[in-house]
Amino acid sequence: MYKHSRGRITALSDGIFAFAATLMVVDIGTTIDIKNIGAQLPLFTSFGVAFFVMMLLWKVHYNFFQRTKYVDNWIITANILLLFTILFYLFPLKTLINSITQQIGMTANDLSQLFMLYGGGFVLIFASYSFLYWKAYKRDIENNNRLKLKFFCSHFLIFVIIGIVSVILSAFQLGINFGFPGFVYALLGPLCYFNGAFFRKKHPSVFT
Numbered sequence: 181m182y183k184h185s186r187g188r189i190t191a192l193s194d195g196i197f198a199f200a201a202t203l204m205v206v207d208i209g210t211t212i213d214i215k216n217i218g219a220q221l222p223l224f225t226s227f228g229v230a231f232f233v234m235m236l237l238w239k240v241h242y243n244f245f246q247r248t249k250y251v252d253n254w255i256i257t258a259n260i261l262l263l264f265t266i267l268f269y270l271f272p273l274k275t276l277i278n279s280i281t282q283q284i285g286m287t288a289n290d291l292s293q294l295f296m297l298y299g300g301g302f303v304l305i306f307a308s309y310s311f312l313y314w315k316a317y318k319r320d321i322e323n324n325n326r327l328k329l330k331f332f333c334s335h336f337l338i339f340v341i342i343g344i345v346s347v348i349l350s351a352f353q354l355g356i357n358f359g360f361p362g363f364v365y366a367l368l369g370p371l372c373y374f375n376g377a378f379f380r381k382k383h384p385s386v387f388t
Contacts, residue, residue, distance in 0.1 A: 184251035189259060190242075196263045197238045200270060204230060230270050237266055237305065244312055248329060250320035255312055262308035269301035288356050295350035295361040299343050306339035327386045331379045338371050 204227055241262070313333035317326055342365060349361040380387060 184253075184256065186245060186249055186251050189251060189256060190245050193241060193259065193263060194238075196267065197234065197241075200234060200267050201231065203267075204234075204270060234266065234270060240309060244309065244316075244332075247325070247332075248316040248320045248323055250316050250323070252315070252319065254315050258308050258311050258315070262305060262312075265301055265304040265308065269298075269305060288353055291356050291359075292350050292353050295356070296347050299347035299350060299361065303340050303343035303347065306336045306343065310334075310336035310340060325386070327383050331376075331383075331386060334375060334379070335372060338375060339368060342368055342371070 310333050313329050313336065316323070317329035317333055320326060320329065323329065346361045346364050349364065350356065354360060
């Protein structure tokens with residue numbers, strides 16, 4: 181038996197995602213100079229990137245609650261932490277994009293702190309997703325496809341590891357002027373591919 185209301189949790193979560201989108205719109209509305217709209221295009225770019233990143237995070241959140249009906253107090257707590265981090269994470273992401281698109285002069289220390297803030301949010305978000313899947317895998321014994329929950333736990337754990345590597349590189353300012361702490365996120369593609377290939381080989385029936 182599932183003791184908690186999944187509908188209440190998803191409704192609250194959708195409301196917070198909508199609130200985050202509203203905050204971004206209000207923020208861009210207070211910084212745009214309509215008389216010089218051409219020079220403001222980088223602000224629209226950062227808004228667009230942050231918005232679609234948020235939508236991708238919402239889709240990951242949506243997929244989790246489609247794959248399991250299990251909810252307990254641990255899942256509720258992890259979900260709250262996740263939503264809090266997403267709200268906080270969007271603004272350093274916009275700042276990072278603005279620094280690139282507007283070529284804002286930033287010192288190595290500034291870049292280091294920004295990458296660490298970005299990486300810390302990235303780690304917390306995907307650690308929350310990984311924990312949600314791990315908890316559901318362990319406890320949702322009524323689920324007919326529990327191995328898929330296990331796969332996504334390991335999948336998002338890769339994101340956590342890469343985020344930690346980026347934070348470490350940022351803390352020691354290794355290649356910071358060349359954006360190396362950002363480039364390490366490109367490793368997500370091949371690592372996730374090999375993880376998926378390994379899991380499919382070990383459990384060929386999971387994704388059929």
